[in-house]
Amino acid sequence: MTPTLKELKGSEYRTVDFYLSKSCNKSCHYCTAWTLQMRNLNVDMDLVRTILKGLAPYKTRICLLGGEPGLTKNLDEVIAEIKKYENLIPQVLSNSLVRKFYPHILEDRDIIYIEHLVLDFYQDKIEKLGNYPFLPKNDLNNYNLIIETPGYFKYRDNFDLTEIDHENTEFKEYNSRSPDFFTDHELVQAPELERRVCAKFPQVPVFDFEIRKIRHCSRKAINGSREFDITVENITKMMNYELFDFEKYCTTCMDIIPKRPKMRRDEITALISKEVNLLDLMDA
Numbered sequence: 001m002t003p004t005l006k007e008l009k010g011s012e013y014r015t016v017d018f019y020l021s022k023s024c025n026k027s028c029h030y031c032t033a034w035t036l037q038m039r040n041l042n043v044d045m046d047l048v049r050t051i052l053k054g055l056a057p058y059k060t061r062i063c064l065l066g067g068e069p070g071l072t073k074n075l076d077e078v079i080a081e082i083k084k085y086e087n088l089i090p091q092v093l094s095n096s097l098v099r100k101f102y103p104h105i106l107e108d109r110d111i112i113y114i115e116h117l118v119l120d121f122y123q124d125k126i127e128k129l130g131n132y133p134f135l136p137k138n139d140l141n142n143y144n145l146i147i148e149t150p151g152y153f154k155y156r157d158n159f160d161l162t163e164i165d166h167e168n169t170e171f172k173e174y175n176s177r178s179p180d181f182f183t184d185h186e187l188v189q190a191p192e193l194e195r196r197v198c199a200k201f202p203q204v205p206v207f208d209f210e211i212r213k214i215r216h217c218s219r220k221a222i223n224g225s226r227e228f229d230i231t232v233e234n235i236t237k238m239m240n241y242e243l244f245d246f247e248k249y250c251t252t253c254m255d256i257i258p259k260r261p262k263m264r265r266d267e268i269t270a271l272i273s274k275e276v277n278l279l280d281l282m283d284a
């Protein structure tokens with residue numbers, strides 16, 4: 001049975017993103033990869049099969065997004081293909097359009113469905129991306145994703161939001177991807193060791209179906225992440241920490257580097273120690 005999000009946290013599963021199409025029906029001001037043009041809405045299944053062949057030996061959560069995945073014409077086909085592999089878990093991240101075009105996804109416990117329904121909170125209102133209520137507590141692996149922006153806290157001060165206080169809501173710290181984060185937060189760069197660990201296997205490498213490449217770092221989706229051809233050989237290298245390196249943009253990266261599960265961090269640190277003197281990095 002597909003694990004819950006709680007069970008996946010800290011587990012051996014790694015996550016990769018599929019940018020199926022950059023098309024979206026919304027234009028969120030903080031989004032890094034979207035266009036209102038409707039394009040590439042038929043996902044190339046040959047490319048999907050190549051990627052899945054490469055990922056198949058490794059426990060991997062595949063996050064289907066875009067743009068808005070609910071716009072793609074053959075989302076069901078992509079999910080059915082992923083489900084053929086024991087090690088692979090499909091996850092869909094939608095602004096709620098999936099509820100309209102693919103409602104059965106929410107009924108299927110083996111697909112993790114995460115809904116990013118809120119554009120932003122304000123002192124007196126919530127601006128939503130779809131005309132739906134928040135998801136209730138459920139055992140179908142459906143989750144609300146709530147970004148704790150400054151507006152979220154202001155709204156909570158004035159209104160009752162207990163309807164989202166349950167295990168099917170993921171609260172995400174307001175972070176450096178948010179538009180005005182840097183006006184409110186002091187910039188502190190993560191230690192070089194953490195950035196080097198991240199660079200070997202970033203939180204989310206991206207399979208970009210528009211340019212048909214693997215992008216090293218999703219944080220650099222627009223501004224120049226290194227790219228690699230999508231081949232089984234490259235995917236195998238990626239999953240064994242042999243494809244990605246500490247890039248120039250990692251030296252200046254100011255992103256918050258999420259904590260890795262200990263086993264993964266130890267594996268990567270052991271590899272890095274062959275490239276650089278770890279004691280130097282720890283002293284830095």
Ligand code: SF4
Binds near residue numbers: 195202218250
């Ligand atoms: S740029 Fe930052 S987030 Fe991206 S791989 Fe490098 S260290 Fe990680």
